[in-house]
Amino acid sequence: MLQIDLWKRVVIIGLCVLGLLLALPNAFYSRVEARNDAVAAIENGASGNGLEEQAARWPSFLPSGLVNLGLDLRGGAHLLAEVQVADVYEARVQGMWPEVRDLLREERDSIGTIRLQRSNGPELRVRLNQHPDMADRAAELVRGLARPVVSLTGAGASDIDVTVDGADVIVTLSEAEMLATDERTVKQALEIIRRRIDEVGTREPTIQRQGSDRILIQVPGVGSAAELKGIIGTTAQLTFQPVVTRTGNADMPPGAGRELLPALDEEGLYYVLEQNPVVTGEELVDAQPTFDQNGRPAVSFRFNTSGARKFGDYTAENIGNPFAIVLDDEVISAPVIQSHIGGGSGIITGSFSVEESTNLAVLLRAGALPAGLEFLEERTIGPELGADSIAAGKIACIVAFLAVLVFMQLSYGLFGTFANIALMTNVGLIFGALSLIGGTLTLPGIAGIVLTIGMAVDANVLVFERIREELRTAKGPARAIELGYDRALSAIIDANITTFIISAILFMLGSGPVRGFAITLGLGILTSVFTAIFVTRLLIVLWFERRRPKTIEV
Amino acid sequence: MRLKLFPEVTNYDFFGYARITFGASVVAMILSLIAWGVMGLNFGIDFQGGTTIRTESSQAVDVGSYRAAISPLDLGDVSITEVFDPSFGSDKFVSMIRIQAQDGQESVAADTIQSIEDVLKAVDPSITFPSVESVGPKVSGELIQTAFIAVAASLAAILFYIWLRFEWQFSVGAVVALFHDVILTIGIFAALQIRFDLATIAAILTIIGYSINDTVVIFDRLRENLIKFKTTPLRDLMNLTVNETLSRTVMTSGTTLVALIALLVLGGDVIRGFVFAITWGVVVGTYSSVYVAKNIVLFLGVKRDWSKPDGNQGNQFANIDA
Numbered sequence: 001m002l003q004i005d006l007w008k009r010v011v012i013i014g015l016c017v018l019g020l021l022l023a024l025p026n027a028f029y030s031r032v033e034a035r036n037d038a039v040a041a042i043e044n045g046a047s048g049n050g051l052e053e054q055a056a057r058w059p060s061f062l063p064s065g066l067v068n069l070g071l072d073l074r075g076g077a078h079l080l081a082e083v084q085v086a087d088v089y090e091a092r093v094q095g096m097w098p099e100v101r102d103l104l105r106e107e108r109d110s111i112g113t114i115r116l117q118r119s120n121g122p123e124l125r126v127r128l129n130q131h132p133d134m135a136d137r138a139a140e141l142v143r144g145l146a147r148p149v150v151s152l153t154g155a156g157a158s159d160i161d162v163t164v165d166g167a168d169v170i171v172t173l174s175e176a177e178m179l180a181t182d183e184r185t186v187k188q189a190l191e192i193i194r195r196r197i198d199e200v201g202t203r204e205p206t207i208q209r210q211g212s213d214r215i216l217i218q219v220p221g222v223g224s225a226a227e228l229k230g231i232i233g234t235t236a237q238l239t240f241q242p243v244v245t246r247t248g249n250a251d252m253p254p255g256a257g258r259e260l261l262p263a264l265d266e267e268g269l270y271y272v273l274e275q276n277p278v279v280t281g282e283e284l285v286d287a288q289p290t291f292d293q294n295g296r297p298a299v300s301f302r303f304n305t306s307g308a309r310k311f312g313d314y315t316a317e318n319i320g321n322p323f324a325i326v327l328d329d330e331v332i333s334a335p336v337i338q339s340h341i342g343g344g345s346g347i348i349t350g351s352f353s354v355e356e357s358t359n360l361a362v363l364l365r366a367g368a369l370p371a372g373l374e375f376l377e378e379r380t381i382g383p384e385l386g387a388d389s390i391a392a393g394k395i396a397c398i399v400a401f402l403a404v405l406v407f408m409q410l411s412y413g414l415f416g417t418f419a420n421i422a423l424m425t426n427v428g429l430i431f432g433a434l435s436l437i438g439g440t441l442t443l444p445g446i447a448g449i450v451l452t453i454g455m456a457v458d459a460n461v462l463v464f465e466r467i468r469e470e471l472r473t474a475k476g477p478a479r480a481i482e483l484g485y486d487r488a489l490s491a492i493i494d495a496n497i498t499t500f501i502i503s504a505i506l507f508m509l510g511s512g513p514v515r516g517f518a519i520t521l522g523l524g525i526l527t528s529v530f531t532a533i534f535v536t537r538l539l540i541v542l543w544f545e546r547r548r549p550k551t552i553e554v
Numbered sequence: 555m556r557l558k559l560f561p562e563v564t565n566y567d568f569f570g571y572a573r574i575t576f577g578a579s580v581v582a583m584i585l586s587l588i589a590w591g592v593m594g595l596n597f598g599i600d601f602q603g604g605t606t607i608r609t610e611s612s613q614a615v616d617v618g619s620y621r622a623a624i625s626p627l628d629l630g631d632v633s634i635t636e637v638f639d640p641s642f643g644s645d646k647f648v649s650m651i652r653i654q655a656q657d658g659q660e661s662v663a664a665d666t667i668q669s670i671e672d673v674l675k676a677v678d679p680s681i682t683f684p685s686v687e688s689v690g691p692k693v694s695g696e697l698i699q700t701a702f703i704a705v706a707a708s709l710a711a712i713l714f715y716i717w718l719r720f721e722w723q724f725s726v727g728a729v730v731a732l733f734h735d736v737i738l739t740i741g742i743f744a745a746l747q748i749r750f751d752l753a754t755i756a757a758i759l760t761i762i763g764y765s766i767n768d769t770v771v772i773f774d775r776l777r778e779n780l781i782k783f784k785t786t787p788l789r790d791l792m793n794l795t796v797n798e799t800l801s802r803t804v805m806t807s808g809t810t811l812v813a814l815i816a817l818l819v820l821g822g823d824v825i826r827g828f829v830f831a832i833t834w835g836v837v838v839g840t841y842s843s844v845y846v847a848k849n850i851v852l853f854l855g856v857k858r859d860w861s862k863p864d865g866n867q868g869n870q871f872a873n874i875d876a
């Protein structure tokens with residue numbers, strides 16, 4: 001008859017206690033949060049300032065996981081950036097020029113002289129000056145430079161496509177190589193954004209890849225999306241390029257393989273530079289703010305070995321010539337090479353403020369973003385608005401909770417009490433599960449909890465109504481309870497599976513707040529089925545074993 | 555003392571007024587579609603792109619002077635609405651400013667927002683901007699698509715699940731009822747011009763979840779009764795089923811509505827639209843499970859010679875015990 005095995009009882013009670021223990025830290029949110037911060041700080045080697053005292057404010061044997069508060073509750077900035085992956089193609093394919101040039105020069109006897117053409121878009125266009133008919137032969141040679149693409153999907157494909165257009169040989173990136181490049185670019189951008197935000201040291205930033213070329217950045221506690229954009233910076237592409245000439249004419253045609261860039265600190269001054277850099281910022285290993293010999297703020301930098309060698313070779317060959325330090329398509333400075341710089345380190349001077357030099361050092365150290373970012377979505381939520389929302393949500397939750405408790409109590413008497421105990425356990429379990437999986441509570445998530453409070457009683461209502469019916473057909477109370485549970489089960493399962501399907505779809509569809517709602521709704525369904533089927537049943541059985549009532553009223 | 559909203563055993567004839575109730579549903583759906591078509595939906599920036607700025611001030615909101623301050627910036631369509639909420643108190647005035655997506659840029663540039671904030675500060679020095687949200691047209695286009703897919707996928711998943719667990723007539727009935735709920739919700743959003751954004755889609759999906767929950771419980775009982783009373787006419791059997799499940803329907807809708815109304819009144823203005831949609835959906839969903847879903851099943855008829863004695867036997871839930 002009405003029996004539950006001992007081990008099942010232990011498991012049910014154990015799960016409830018575990019869930020409630022996991023939920024417990026959330027009841028002391030600010031204290032536990034301060035403690036967790038202090039513990040993290042101590043682990044990182046900090047001490048003093050009352051950190052130990054803070055860390056001791058929550059016993060370490062208790063769980064200390066907290067529900068993360070979403071941006072809409074905590075305040076902060078949210079950005080959705082699209083990495084302009086196509087930016088990279090041009091640099092990548094133009095970078096092949098020295099290799100192509102050297103190769104074709106060796107074959108000068110058969111194909112004659114060559115010249116790099118100005119190109120529009122991501123292609124390398126080489127014209128055969130003397131023997132246009134040999135273009136096919138030249139293309140054949142250039143094809144020999146192709147390397148296999150290193151990626152999972154593009155296995156076996158080569159990285160470049162070489163075509164012939166009249167006397168021109170055109171090199172473009174292959175489809176497979178573009179995909180592989182995109183993948184690398186986005187990963188690199190993600191890593192760099194992460195490093196830059198970590199440098200600022202804010203709490204729990206979310207930096208996630210979304211889809212093929214997007215990055216979602218959420219940082220709590222940042223004043224505005226504009227500020228966050230400042231931290232991420234734009235591209236901070238640092239290159240060292242040979243200077244061809246200086247000019248005051250902004251419209252001067254720079255010629256093939258060259259570009260015209262403005263000077264950062266002098267209005268109306270332009271430089272014509274070789275497009276292919278001697279060294280790029282990617283080969284920097286360190287950058288620090290410093291001061292030059294005149295006491296002006298500057299940035300010192302150091303190259304890795306290959307960068308140092310290239311830089312050393314170039315400076316040795318070009319003593320007396322100027323070279324340009326270019327940051328994001330602006331010439332920061334164009335010093336004349338005084339001597340061979342062999343050690344691979346140097347200093348960038350310009351008209352910086354101390355703050356600017358510090359910022360530039362951070363940007364350089366974190367590395368250049370491989371491509372530009374376009375911001376598709378930005379949201380700023382002030383902390384006060386979040387606090388207001390939490391306060392309102394709390395009150396609404398409590399009122400909803402009490403109202404449902406009273407309603408159930410009035411409707412079902414003692415059985416209502418059982419259902420109410422289960423309901424309270426249920427809310428505890430939702431928070432416990434949220435803390436355990438590190439879920440994020442958002443404002444719609446709070447609505448999800450309130451909705452769950454309302455709907456969680458449904459399973460119990462189904463059972464109780466069924467018990468009432470079974471009682472009317474004059475079976476004994478124990479039999480009626482058992483039948484009530486058995487017969488209500490299929491309705492409970494079907495009803496909750498359909499709702500669960502919906503919350504799964506919501507989870508997949510949504511981002512941010514909506515996903516938070518899907519999580520609480522989905523967890524709420526799981527815990528409410530658990531509490532309704534197992535917890536109330538256990539309570540009823542325990543009560544029944546003790547009292548052995550001849551009649552029951554539901 | 556027990557609260558009894560209904561007598562234990564009821565015997566209402568739910569199909570007596572089938573013409574009226576079903577007709578009312580059809581009329582309501584048509585009206586909703588008309589409202590949707592004529593007035594359109596007040597799409598939020600999630601779906602249309604653009605920027606919303608929430609302002610908060612200790613001085614009363616003067617929409618006219620806000621507008622006058624912003625209009626020289628030449629930002630195209632700007633809408634300013636004052637927000638009221640009982641929780642604000644007497645020295646808190648809130649408004650929402652909405653700016654259309656600007657040509658040639660995805661999210662609105664920081665300096666544009668800065669200039670708006672500056673001119674508003676000139677009008678009202680105590681003004682603050684607790685939230686600024688900007689969505690580019692690219693993302694909003696995709697969000698519409700995702701939202702549409704999500705609603706369609708939900709309906710399809712439910713159609714499939716009910717078909718698997720019940721009969722196809724039930725699944726058609728359930729999905730028609732869900733369409734009814736979705737269209738009525740869209741209708742009220744169009745008629746009242748409440749902001750329709752991603753959260754509203756989440757609410758619609760929740761409504762689908764709630765309504766199907768309700769419908770399934772009644773179907774489950776109907777399936778049981780179909781086996782128990784093999785010769786009773788379908789119409790009477792349905793009436794019996796609805797009467798048997800009536801007190802449960804009322805209890806669950808009751809507790810859910812109580813909880814939602816608490817949230818609607820006390821939960822603050824930020825999620826009011828979202829909660830309103832769900833509350834409305836619970837009312838409509840409860841109605842549609844009783845009056846729409848079953849009418850469809852009645853209309854389609856159900857196979858009565860159930861070869862399986864127990865509808866639960868042989869499926870994956872047959873042997874669940876607690």
